[in-house]
Amino acid sequence: MASFSFKIEKRFGDTLARAGVISTPHGDIKTPAFIAGGTKATVKALTPEQILSSGAQSVLANTYHLMLRPGADIVQQAGGLGKFMNWQLPTFTDSGGFQVFSLGVAYDKGIDAVSHSQKGDKKNAKATSNQLAKVTDQGVTFKSHIDGSSLSMTPESSMELQHLIAADIHMAFDECPAPLSERSYLIDSLTRTHNWALRCLTRHQELNDEHVARNEPLQALYGVVQGARHEDLRKQSASFLGSKDFDGYGIGGVFEPQEIPEVVKWVTETLPENKPRHLLGMGAQPADLFLGVEYGIDTFDCVAPTRQARNGALYTKNGRINITNAKFATDFNPIERDCECYTCRHYTAAYINHLFRADEILSATLATIHNEYFVISTVDAIRNSLIDDTYYDYKQKFLSAYYGDSYKQFM
């Protein structure tokens, strides 16, 4: 019976970085790896062939979104997430825990605002009149952002939904508190997340027993570490969850790139070394990727490369550009000269500029291919540099080209 495993192939020097392979019933993921964001069982604007051509090894979908539409039962009837979306390689699902945050305390504030400065009520986590999610120890009640209907999700129901959706790797249902919440709230929240993780594990194992009985492949479960920016809480969380029988670990929370070395390190040096670590929702820019890997991250997922692509912000080795800028209207070079992606091999900046200005949907596809390729190939190159011991050279070269002189803050 094919099932989940993780093998470390190379540890890099005296850092926490490692290169390895995650094996799933749908194939292997060479790590470190960037996992493409496929929230609603689609990487927005890309066909599976295009996802593959951007170099992606795996896609991460979202339980909350698929529960609402089309319904986890429909995904199951389709034969599971991979068959439903015609993606034959490994898949992840996120639990819906992040929506507790984004539809709850972060509602109407913007993640960034919460992350930076927590305007107004610093006590946080207090229900505002129009937020769509509320947390109790039992679980979370949501209002559907689609039709307003009342829904609930518990650790058990999240696992049941994830097993219906049947990705290879699931995330435990967690609470992602605003990082500047009061410590007392963060402690309550962390206790709740830990209790939920145990309930997820129990239900997950029951559901896997049913898979065995039906001769179906086993599915894997990652526990999700929280603890905001508090060293003791992050270590407590990593230690607690690390002692349980999870297949791997997600690291949750809202980060700034500068925080990764510290916060991620607290977690990864506490977690068992032989299990894969996934940094949830980070990877919008090269610093995230380098620092994540250097401090022990094996996989990333991040929606920013695809979202920003749709909005005209494209990554290049010399920094981010906005392809809609006037100066690109007559630039008949590729977005990036040496880029090997499909878009850069076949199209000019001027053409993509035109597609955006004309509001043509091909703009989203071509831009997304480029950004995904950029991020994925960067992580792949980081992997190679770990294996042949050129990581630091590569890092310095890459980050100095991307950020200019300010790259030193990431070294």
Place this chain on the structure above:
RNA sequence: GCAGGGAUAGUGAAGUGGUUAAACACGGCAGACUGUAAAUCUGUUGGCAUUCGCCUUCGGGGGUUCGAAUCCCUCUCCCUGCA
């Protein structure tokens, strides 16, 4: 030729005596986006200065008025009827 209607910033279009450098939309310029309520959102968009501010605008010209895109005269052009 006669009668009526109209000409407002890049475009369309409000405004019909003072709070109008002029709503709104589009277009333009730029910015943001990190487990996706996002093909979204924000700023800006007469000129100069860019802190106070100053200057020139509502088809052209001339008036009335303390004050005009708004009222009057006239010219130009456009539209609709009737000849």
